[in-house]
Amino acid sequence: MQRKSRTPWGAFLYYTAAFALGGYFTFAAVQGDYGLFRRIEAEATNDALRRDLERIRADVAVTENLTRRLSDDYLDLDLLDEQARSVLGMIRADEIVIR
Numbered sequence: 001m002q003r004k005s006r007t008p009w010g011a012f013l014y015y016t017a018a019f020a021l022g023g024y025f026t027f028a029a030v031q032g033d034y035g036l037f038r039r040i041e042a043e044a045t046n047d048a049l050r051r052d053l054e055r056i057r058a059d060v061a062v063t064e065n066l067t068r069r070l071s072d073d074y075l076d077l078d079l080l081d082e083q084a085r086s087v088l089g090m091i092r093a094d095e096i097v098i099r
Contacts, residue, residue, distance in 0.1 A: 066079065070083070
């Protein structure tokens with residue numbers, strides 16, 4: 001009885017296909033639309049937007065405070081004087097302007 005020898009082509013194709021699929025899925029997991037690099041980029045963008053939001057909230061709080069101080073219910077005369085000087089360029093009669 002003579003034994004028929006098998007050529008290694010089947011095993012070679014099987015391992016080549018498995019290696020190619022493994023490489024594809026590894027690449028997709030790292031650089032795909034939902035991969036690690038995209039996640040790191042999204043987290044960095046999220047952090048930057050949170051910092052911007054906190055800065056804008058602080059600016060809004062300052063503006064709300066200034067608006068309240070110039071409202072009809074609560075008038076801050078020092079702030080009104082400061083705004084009149086900076087916006088309108090007004091001075092008091094007893095002041096000397098040095099340019």
